[in-house]
Amino acid sequence: MKNYSSLLNPHPILQTIGHVADRLNLETCVVGGFVRDLLLDRPSTDIDIVCVGNGMELAQAVAEALGPEVTVQTFQTYGTAMIHWEGQDIEFVGARKESYNRDSRNPDVIPGTLLDDQKRRDFTINALAMRLNQATWGTLVDECNGFEDLENGILKTPLAPEITFSDDPLRMMRAIRFATQLQFTIDEQTLAAINTVAERIGIISQERITEELNKIILAPVPSIGFKLLLKTGLLQRIFPQMIALQGKEYRDGHSHKDNFYHTLQVLDNVAQVSTNLWLRWAAILHDIAKPLTKRFHPKHGFSFHGHEFLGAKMVPRIFKQFRLPLQQQMHYVQKLVRLHLRPIVLAQDEVTDAAIRRLIYDVGDELSDLITLCRADITSHNPVKIKQYLANFDKVEAKVEQVEARDHIRNLQPVITGEMIMQTFQIPPSRVIGEIKSAIKEAILEGEITNEYEPAFAYMLHVGKTHGLTPVGNAST
Numbered sequence: 001m002k003n004y005s006s007l008l009n010p011h012p013i014l015q016t017i018g019h020v021a022d023r024l025n026l027e028t029c030v031v032g033g034f035v036r037d038l039l040l041d042r043p044s045t046d047i048d049i050v051c052v053g054n055g056m057e058l059a060q061a062v063a064e065a066l067g068p069e070v071t072v073q074t075f076q077t078y079g080t081a082m083i084h085w086e087g088q089d090i091e092f093v094g095a096r097k098e099s100y101n102r103d104s105r106n107p108d109v110i111p112g113t114l115l116d117d118q119k120r121r122d123f124t125i126n127a128l129a130m131r132l133n134q135a136t137w138g139t140l141v142d143e144c145n146g147f148e149d150l151e152n153g154i155l156k157t158p159l160a161p162e163i164t165f166s167d168d169p170l171r172m173m174r175a176i177r178f179a180t181q182l183q184f185t186i187d188e189q190t191l192a193a194i195n196t197v198a199e200r201i202g203i204i205s206q207e208r209i210t211e212e213l214n215k216i217i218l219a220p221v222p223s224i225g226f227k228l229l230l231k232t233g234l235l236q237r238i239f240p241q242m243i244a245l246q247g248k249e250y251r252d253g254h255s256h257k258d259n260f261y262h263t264l265q266v267l268d269n270v271a272q273v274s275t276n277l278w279l280r281w282a283a284i285l286h287d288i289a290k291p292l293t294k295r296f297h298p299k300h301g302f303s304f305h306g307h308e309f310l311g312a313k314m315v316p317r318i319f320k321q322f323r324l325p326l327q328q329q330m331h332y333v334q335k336l337v338r339l340h341l342r343p344i345v346l347a348q349d350e351v352t353d354a355a356i357r358r359l360i361y362d363v364g365d366e367l368s369d370l371i372t373l374c375r376a377d378i379t380s381h382n383p384v385k386i387k388q389y390l391a392n393f394d395k396v397e398a399k400v401e402q403v404e405a406r407d408h409i410r411n412l413q414p415v416i417t418g419e420m421i422m423q424t425f426q427i428p429p430s431r432v433i434g435e436i437k438s439a440i441k442e443a444i445l446e447g448e449i450t451n452e453y454e455p456a457f458a459y460m461l462h463v464g465k466t467h468g469l470t471p472v473g474n475a476s477t
Helices: 012-024 033-040 055-066 114-119 146-152 161-167 170-182 188-203 206-217 223-232 234-238 259-273 277-285 307-321 328-339 342-348 353-376 383-407 418-425 431-445 453-466
Strands: 028-031 046-051 073-075 080-085 088-094 096-099 108-111 129-131 249-251 254-256 295-297 301-303
Touching: 012 028, 012 046, 012 055, 012 088, 028 033, 028 114, 033 046, 033 129, 033 146, 046 055, 055 080, 055 088, 096 114, 161 170, 161 188, 170 188, 170 206, 170 223, 170 234, 188 223, 188 234, 206 223, 206 277, 223 234, 223 259, 259 277, 259 353, 277 307, 277 328, 277 353, 307 328, 328 353, 342 353, 342 383, 353 383, 353 431, 418 431, 418 453, 431 453
Parallel strands: 046 088
Antiparallel strands: 028 046, 028 129, 073 080, 080 088, 096 108, 249 254, 295 301
């Protein structure tokens, strides 16, 4: 058997666990994702420990060996225990067999051998184990041929895949997530099984589905996962709005691009420059309303007028559907979806200071992310056109820097307040105060006045006069 003690040696916590296991006479291994990531030289913080015996007893003894400040969290229902140590979550479980009820992914558990425990794992590459007992320290346990699959970049299940996925349908999402993160290929029989039992995803909670989907979205090339979700029939079940983007249409010499694959390209483009999950969600949703706004004109062809505004209205419903945060993150995505055409329009036209001021004011602190999204949205197959668009965006960004430095428009608050207006004209709170404030803000954005007291006060007097108001007392510019 292969020995990987050199990979385990830099992890003293594993040596501690091994010494305690020897004292308790428990056959013990580190197993699962930690072993997989060690062999792939990937970082990993979660450690799974399996022993042939009582995992909770082992956890308690390890905690005592580590010191009085270490506590054990037990999960009696699942027969597992967890301790936290120097930023790592270490889970302990006794080797076991599992059987499943068709209506639940929570198994019935009985004690088993180490081989039984490996066979219950989701994928062969996650069934790999390394022994921690001193006599066999670092020996690889690979009863499911996981090492060969790891070397070949293949995802397979230890048991027949229909059984594995039907027992715990979340494993279908995990298969696609691992294939995306690791850029592995899903074995043909395994992929076909996901198609066969895809409807079983319906017994999984939305929170767990969303957790896996977010991991796919955060992968280096997230389109890999979405294409697999589409191919296996899972995407239709978990994200039907995205399915509606799929397909081209040709009519009377006119056509439009496939907005599904365009969206995936935009998502991949964003992923190349940002790890921001919510910016990636904005990429996914930026064209989500195009199917609902598609129109055809015999002369001009297809159009999607207003898709950015309808798409922004769809964002809260989709966030609720996926149990995503309905506060700051949702509003961020909604703003980017609503405004994602603005910089593109500016990049096509002569950029005026007034247009830039309005863009800065409307977008605020998200302007840099909006520009990133807009750059990613350029997916033409014409390299000359792409180069031209990106050069125009460079001009827009340069103009933004100039205007921002000069006019300080971001999060604009006019120097003239409602209280000043009421005091100057000696009027009570009323709609006209809001109208005067709005007029002052518009004048600043249009560059008619600067956001300084004297010009803004003079403009207030001018607007007040158009409303039939006269300053009272010593009010003047």
